Amino acid sequence: MAAKKHPIFDTATTLGKLVAFLGISTICGVLVAGLMVPAVALAGGTATSSISFFDDLPDEMKFETPALSSKILAADGSVMATFYDQNRTEVPLDSISPFMQDAIVAVEDSRFYEHGGIDTRGLMRAVTSMAKGGGRQGASTITQQYVSNVINQTYAANGELEKVKQGDGKGVGDKVREIKLAIAVDKQLSKEEILQGYLNWVFFANNNYGIEAAASFYFSAHAKDLTLPQAALLAGVVNRPSYYDPVVNPENALSRRNMVLDHMLDQGMIDAKQHADAVKAEIGLKVQSNRNGCTTAVRAEYFCQYVSNLILNDVNYGKTVEDRQKLLLQGGLTITTTLEPGLQDAAQAQFENFTPAGNNPDEVGQSLVTVQPGSGKILAMAQNTKLIAPEGQYNSDYNFNVDRIDVNGNSLGGAGGFDVGSTIKPFTFAEWLNSGHRINEVVNASVRKYPIGFQWTNTCGSTTGVYDDNAGDGSKDLQNAENNFYQRLTAREGLYNSLNTATFATAAQLDMCNIQKMMSATGIHLGGDPNQPYSVEYVSSLLGSGEVAPLTMASAFATFASGGVHCDPIALVSVTNIKGDKFPVPGANCKQTVKPEVAAGVNSVLQEVLVRGSGYQIPLQYPAAAKTGTTNNSEQTWTTGYTRGLATSSWVGNIVKSESSNGKLIANQRLDYVDGATYAGKAWQGYMNQVAGFFDVGAFTPPPASMVNPPVTIAPKPADAPKPATKESGTPKSDDKKKD
Secondary structure, three states: OOOOOOOOOOHHHHHHHHHHHHHOOOOHHHHHHHHHOOOOOOOOHHHHHHHHHHHHOOOOOOOOOOOEOEEEEOOOOOEEEEEOOOEOOOOOHHHOOHHHHHHHHHHHOOOOOOOOOOOHHHHHHHHHHHHOOOOOOOOOOHHHHHHHHHHHHHHHHOOOHHHOOOHHHOOHHHHHHHHHHHHHHHHHOOHHHHHHHHHHHOEOOOOEEOHHHHHHHHHOOOHHHOOHHHHHHHHHHOOOOOOOOOOOOHHHHHHHHHHHHHHHHHOOOOOHHHHHHHHHOOOOOOOOOOOOOHHHOOOOHHHHHHHHHHHHOOHHHOOOHHHHHHHHHHEOOEEEEOOOHHHHHHHHHHHHHOOOOOOOOOOOEEEEEEEOOOOOEEEEEEEOOEOOOOOOOOEOOOEOOOOOEOOOOOEOOEOOOEEOHHHHHHHHHHHHHHOOOOOOOEEEOOOOOOOOOOOOOOOOOOOEOOEOOOOOOOEOOOOOOOHHHOOEEEHHHHHHOOOHHHHHHHHOOOOHHHHHHHHHHOOOEEOOEEEEEOOOOEHHHHHOOOEEOHHHHHHHHHHHHOOOEEOOOEOEEEEEOOOOOEEOOOOOOOEEOOOHHHHHHHHHHHHHHOOOOOOOOOOOOOOOEEEEEEOHHHOEEEEEEEOOOOEEEEEEEOOOOOOOOOOOEEOOEEOOOOOOHHHHHHHHHHHHHHHHHHOOOOOOOOOOHHHHOOOOOOOOOOOOOOOOOOOOOOOOHHHOOOOO
């Protein structure tokens, strides 16, 4: 035999010593003495040296936690997604069916409770057969198999696949080491602990490790609930997992199951009636396919992706990306999130009314994301694509709702936001109130041109106006969507009617630096880089020529809903491992960043958007506020709005950011003009009417009278003569490219 090197000992030399050792053991008792007692003094130098060699082998076995599956849970505790290298859920012995415990002992190691880690009778039989030139015979006890599984699966989990040895791939040296370790383990652990460990480590085919994973996969059951025929079937699989796999080879599995039942009957574990009934039983598989990763998530696959990126990007979960990846795939984490399944399902269902998966030939993007005011919890994050879609359906690797990267430059998988259009206007209005102006103060919305020399105040930088190189005086003719609004009117009217000229008229009296600070106070930043504030370098940005992620917009509007308290959006509630150790999770960092009276003033006007303004056709049945937004040529359309209990951003638009939504197939029709209320607004309305009632829908606190001055009474919209829909004023075309 050619010698093979082993890291601990030379296989060929070991074989000689083992044969010499066994050869002098003329009776089983001597063999037991040699294997069980350190440095037994036997007659003959060869025997003594062989036993000394055996005694010198390592006998320490490290039973680290096996590679365990991690689970992402929704807020109600339901499993959304599972991550694993080895699909395994560890369970205690009292959570494993007694039938399963008996079945595995009956077929794999009938003298398990009698021997000291190795079965000397089986070992002698195997050695005798090999000495006579026969093939290898199985002599491994459950304890030896446990040792072998721990060694091999630990190597595999650590990526050291070249060290994994099974079956005929094991040399005699490997077997000797397993024998020594098995003896040590039997002294170290009780039989119950060994059986529990074995049943949690052993492989059952189809990437199922341990009895809990196998019971779930084959029978959609827990290990504790396995019946006698089910237990016997699974006990039979471990001998040759592929050959006895009941999914692929049901006849082989059935034959093996009945053999296990025979052994159980012979060993008095079951009676004749139990045996007869079990033998007659059908296999009765109820396969529950394994899910691994976000592409197979039960729901909210992009939220799942977002959560997994939060883990992989955070040094609290490991020093390196590789460490964090290993923890996620092997650490048995329980990741409890903020996602509410009811809201998520309601949001996802909305897309069937607009951009259904089976009828979206123009690949229009759509998303809904909800944040809870006052807590920052992300309650829903939905979009109309899949990470891996069936052929012919729209799929996207990008999460439409989130930033491209986090503050450290790590990928979040996001699209990086979209031009927000007029949904940005409330923040200029908020600074209008914050700086001492009043809700009903009159502004001159008839001004359509700001000359090249006009000085926009910006105490922390500079702001350039809106210019047209083709105009005689260089100034841009500022456009509103409706011609009858070029007049003096209140700041309130300017906002709820979404007038570009009114926004510029208010901004002309403010410090652009403070407008930017107001945006930052509510959490607004650029979706391509969260370290970059929303730019006011060009005044056109006040009309929405900046790319912001829907999650950021929902969070910013939630600041108004909560009376000026801003909370960072959070997705994680807790992260624990199998031992119960808790990992730190990001906090919402809730702070009063906007004056309560300013938030109340914004709320009072944005409520009118849904009554008589640009969103009058999408009211809610509850007190609510919102702002619609549409970019030039309707590339991106938005409605972001809120009740006291929920803030939701609804977006319909294009990943190819130069494409218009006009004329595209949406809601089974093609319209010449699409604005923020048309589809994004309708989706927001339908969704919020369905779910808002489960949260706070109380009335908003009104602003102080001094902020409203002079008070006005606005008559309700006539029921018989509704006002025509107000089109959104878009970003001046000449500044479309000025988004740096």
